[in-house]
Amino acid sequence: MSIFKHLKFKVNFKKKYCPKCNEEQPKIRKPKGWQEILWGGNTCRNCGCKMDRLGNEREK
Ligand SMILES: [Zn+2]
Known part of the structure; x- marks a missing residue:
């Protein structure tokens, strides 16, 4: 199942930048919801x- 592949590579050590305002995103984050826990997403603090x-x- 492909879901396991997503979970395996959830940790991403590359720096990420907000696609909207270019704010650098912290590596250590607090997930805002199950979607961010599952997909390893982020919410720009800026x-x-x-x-x-x-x-x-x-989108959501
Ligand atoms: Zn931003």
Whole structure:
């Protein structure tokens, strides 16, 4: 199942930047919900933009 692949690579040591405002995202984060726990996404502390673990903007 592909879900295990996602979980395995959840930890991403590359620096991420907000796709909207270019704010650098902290490596250590507090997930805002189950989606961020599952997908390793992030929420920009500067503009509130939600992104996935690759730094792409998410709708929700
Ligand atoms: Zn931002």
